[in-house]
Amino acid sequence: MTSVREVIVTPVAFPDPPLLNSAGVHQPWALRAIIQVRAADGSIGLGETYGDAPHLALLTRAASAIENLDIFDLAGLVAKIAEALGAADAPDRHGLTGDSTAAKTLARVVSPFEVALLDLQGQAIGRPIYDLLGGKVRDRVPFSAYLFYKWAGTDSWGPALDPAGIVAQARSMIDQYGFESIKLKGGVFPPDEEIAAIRALRDAFPGLPLRLDPNAAWTPETSIKVAEQTEGLLEYLEDPTGGLAGMAEVAALAPMPLATNMCVVAFADLPEAIERGSVQIVLADHHYWGGLRACVELAAICRTWGIGVSMHSNSHLGISLAAMVHLAAATPQLTYAVDTHTPWQSGVDVVSDPLVISGGAATVPDTPGLGVTLDEDKLAELHDNWWRCGIRERDDTAYRQSFEPDYVKLRPRW
Numbered sequence: 291m292t293s294v295r296e297v298i299v300t301p302v303a304f305p306d307p308p309l310l311n312s313a314g315v316h317q318p319w320a321l322r323a324i325i326q327v328r329a330a331d332g333s334i335g336l337g338e339t340y341g342d343a344p345h346l347a348l349l350t351r352a353a354s355a356i357e358n359l360d361i362f363d364l365a366g367l368v369a370k371i372a373e374a375l376g377a378a379d380a381p382d383r384h385g386l387t388g389d390s391t392a393a394k395t396l397a398r399v400v401s402p403f404e405v406a407l408l409d410l411q412g413q414a415i416g417r418p419i420y421d422l423l424g425g426k427v428r429d430r431v432p433f434s435a436y437l438f439y440k441w442a443g444t445d446s447w448g449p450a451l452d453p454a455g456i457v458a459q460a461r462s463m464i465d466q467y468g469f470e471s472i473k474l475k476g477g478v479f480p481p482d483e484e485i486a487a488i489r490a491l492r493d494a495f496p497g498l499p500l501r502l503d504p505n506a507a508w509t510p511e512t513s514i515k516v517a518e519q520t521e522g523l524l525e526y527l528e529d530p531t532g533g534l535a536g537m538a539e540v541a542a543l544a545p546m547p548l549a550t551n552m553c554v555v556a557f558a559d560l561p562e563a564i565e566r567g568s569v570q571i572v573l574a575d576h577h578y579w580g581g582l583r584a585c586v587e588l589a590a591i592c593r594t595w596g597i598g599v600s601m602h603s604n605s606h607l608g609i610s611l612a613a614m615v616h617l618a619a620a621t622p623q624l625t626y627a628v629d630t631h632t633p634w635q636s637g638v639d640v641v642s643d644p645l646v647i648s649g650g651a652a653t654v655p656d657t658p659g660l661g662v663t664l665d666e667d668k669l670a671e672l673h674d675n676w677w678r679c680g681i682r683e684r685d686d687t688a689y690r691q692s693f694e695p696d697y698v699k700l701r702p703r704w
């Protein structure tokens with residue numbers, strides 16, 4: 291038996307551009323936590339997750355609870371962490387991935403440890419993680435260009451505050467990464483301006499599928515109007531409005547499918563969503579669904595009910611990217627290009643061999659486990675950033691208010 295000898299949780303911070311969304315604007319540093327699980331034979335499994343202080347406190351509790359666990363005992367992993375957390379809940383402040391509950395908090399805490407144990411299992415048997423998830427159905431995982439309205443920052447992207455700026459951002463991102471599908475983060479400007487940006491993208495990139503995601507910034511009435519005005523332009527409309535009832539109202543009239551990473555964010559949300567017909571596509575995200583295997587289960591439920599599967603992203607580094615690629619490789623139902631914030635991270639990473647997105651896709655690694663290696667020097671540097679940056683919790687609203695004191699987070703706003 292190979293068991294867990296030691297677990298190290300390291301908070302890190304890396305520069306993040308001023309990206310706008312319906313909660314406010316990204317702070318200058320994004321927080322993550324890097325998990326290292328050292329097995330008795332000396333091998334190390336890696337995981338990556340959110341780095342907000344309340345989440346970090348729970349990760350630390352979980353880390354001590356799993357010492358001596360068999361690396362193949364994933365049921366034991368969940369049981370031990372559930373026992374360590376009790377009814378703890380650590381909601382985030384932005385609400386961009388829906389409401390928090392104790393069950394979702396448990397899923398969020400379990401996730402990076404599950405990835406790290408799968409990494410160890412893969413190394414132990416000499417197989418890539420996708421083989422532990424059922425096998426690879428694709429060799430390349432396509433990603434989408436994830437566009438944001440943004441302020442000028444210290445980054446090289448420049449501001450994007452109108453349709454021309456968004457088209458220029460798309461062009462530059464597509465030139466660098468070869469993306470063949472585009473998502474625009476909306477909910478920032480009045481809907482007419484965002485519709486104009488979508489039209490400008492359609493004119494500039496005639497063949498590429500487009501998505502718009504205002505993170506529940508609109509009422510159902512506004513959502514229906516936008517859906518009508520973007521008929522034929524969007525592959526899907528993501529979270530136009532909040533809640534399963536509101537989404538169902540929109541879905542009944544929208545000419546395109548509705549997708550979500552806000553109203554179906556846990557298994558408990560699925561029965562009502564299915565009954566109401568609230569969404570046609572669910573964005574899986576192993577970071578809050580409870581890990582890679584939980585997302586495979588989610589995809590199976592979606593297949594049963596004829597719901598499509600796409601994949602969500604937050605600001606992340608190369609361990610999460612590798613985990614997302616293994617999951618996407620092993621999920622036949624995932625037929626949409628995956629979201630990623632990778633282009634916004636300007637090459638900063640904690641791994642020495644990050645997966646590369648080129649030609650719009652990442653090649654699935656066939657090496658044992660996750661297929662990426664921690665760079666101790668980079669980890670130390672990003673951990674030092676965490677000490678220096680002073681940010682302990684993501685708060686897009688407060689950061690925007692530091693520039694615009696009258697700003698309030700409103701959902702819906704329009």
Ligand SMILES: O=C([O-])C(=O)C[C@H](O)[C@@H](O)C(=O)[O-]
Nearest residue numbers: 311386503551602603604605
């Ligand atoms: O698809 C989404 O809703 C997201 O990716 C949520 C993220 O937090 C995004 O809005 C962001 O990074 O601001």
Ligand SMILES: [Mg+2]
Nearest residue numbers: 503528529551
């Ligand atoms: Mg979304």
